Amino acid sequence: MLITNVRIFDGSGQAPFPGEVLIEDDRITRVTEAGKPWIDPAGAEVLDGGGATLMPGMVEAHAHLSWPSSIERFIPDFVLPPEEQLLATVRNARVVLESGFTSAYSAGALGERIEVVVRNEIDGGWTPGPRLRASTIERSPEGDPMATGDIHHGRGPEAIKAFVRFCKDIGIDQVKLQISGEDALLPGSSQHILYTEEEAQAAGEQARESDIWLSAHTQASEAIKMALRAGVRVLYHCTYADAEALDMLEARKDEIFVAPAIGVIVATLEATPPPHIDMSGMKEAAKPVIELSKTLIPELKRRGIRVLPGGDYGFPFNPNGTNARDLQHFVDLFGYTPTEALVAATKLGGELMGRGDELGLIKPGYLADLLLVKGDPTQDVSILQNRANLLMIMKGGKVHKSLLPVTQAA
Numbered sequence: 001m002l003i004t005n006v007r008i009f010d011g012s013g014q015a016p017f018p019g020e021v022l023i024e025d026d027r028i029t030r031v032t033e034a035g036k037p038w039i040d041p042a043g044a045e046v047l048d049g050g051g052a053t054l055m056p057g058m059v060e061a062h063a064h065l066s067w068p069s070s071i072e073r074f075i076p077d078f079v080l081p082p083e084e085q086l087l088a089t090v091r092n093a094r095v096v097l098e099s100g101f102t103s104a105y106s107a108g109a110l111g112e113r114i115e116v117v118v119r120n121e122i123d124g125g126w127t128p129g130p131r132l133r134a135s136t137i138e139r140s141p142e143g144d145p146m147a148t149g150d151i152h153h154g155r156g157p158e159a160i161k162a163f164v165r166f167c168k169d170i171g172i173d174q175v176k177l178q179i180s181g182e183d184a185l186l187p188g189s190s191q192h193i194l195y196t197e198e199e200a201q202a203a204g205e206q207a208r209e210s211d212i213w214l215s216a217h218t219q220a221s222e223a224i225k226m227a228l229r230a231g232v233r234v235l236y237h238c239t240y241a242d243a244e245a246l247d248m249l250e251a252r253k254d255e256i257f258v259a260p261a262i263g264v265i266v267a268t269l270e271a272t273p274p275p276h277i278d279m280s281g282m283k284e285a286a287k288p289v290i291e292l293s294k295t296l297i298p299e300l301k302r303r304g305i306r307v308l309p310g311g312d313y314g315f316p317f318n319p320n321g322t323n324a325r326d327l328q329h330f331v332d333l334f335g336y337t338p339t340e341a342l343v344a345a346t347k348l349g350g351e352l353m354g355r356g357d358e359l360g361l362i363k364p365g366y367l368a369d370l371l372l373v374k375g376d377p378t379q380d381v382s383i384l385q386n387r388a389n390l391l392m393i394m395k396g397g398k399v400h401k402s403l404l405p406v407t408q409a410a
């Protein structure tokens, strides 16, 4: 397929340029700029982009496809019977793809294998969805109350190692550890460290041996440091990072990623729940997070630490499908330029997925995960929030959606 008459934002951060892109099978094979010879369309399917912007598909860094609510269906409950939970997850995979996210890095699931089976269906081409790095039920050392089975419970290094091995065996891509508590759930608990050093170290050792990645919920400074010492690759929130934690993050900046998950914080403050739902505690907890993040995130960026959008979408007040709001929050709250926010969602997203050499850029050899956007997101990232502006969505060279005709060249 030849995509012509587009302005190309290639994900690198350079300004959009007029050009053409050729896709063969699942890859981008040529990218040309105006002024250079155009690509011969003979034999190709041709999509005339009409001057729209072609950009890499976005990557959601803190995905919860099994959190039930989406822009297509409000679901007041959180944990559903397994059949409904699975159907919601399948639906949310499509919704997130149709919202411009061709990859999703899971930050936890409401079911042991739910994301594994959905990922496998997506990879097989049997159901639409983003490239998914699957996780399982988030683990706190005491065991998550919703998790059944001894493997999710129990303390001590051996119990944690057994859990990591179990995750590897059932096909999980990354294990998420709750290293700190969370004020939105229990006031004050963001400063509680839920693991011992030995347990965290055991998780890291087993993860390296089993070749599986770790991510972690880390609010308190000590949780960040414990995660870094254990070899955690993706750190969520990091709200209370002190100077030493910042230095430790910077020292590991080529190996780690931070995702603040600011979307859920903004949505919590905006939420107007019905009278029988009390969000006052959550709103109180969100206020300091937003203020601290306004200083923290620009400092992380200044230090060259990779910070990615992705915002805990899937709650009734923060539904799946609104994921692109995070980019606007990066601009409004953290002082990112629209281009910087886009680079974080694309180039850095490819690196987050562990595929920086083939994902997240428009470049020959890269996977053809592409969005055709009406307007110029490098001027205004908010246009990405309107699905009607996504004129074409392609993943792995396959068109999932196109509002523009594809014609066959002679």
Ligand SMILES: [Zn+2]
Residues within 6 Å of the ligand: 062, 064, 107, 108, 261, 312
């Ligand atoms: Zn989350």
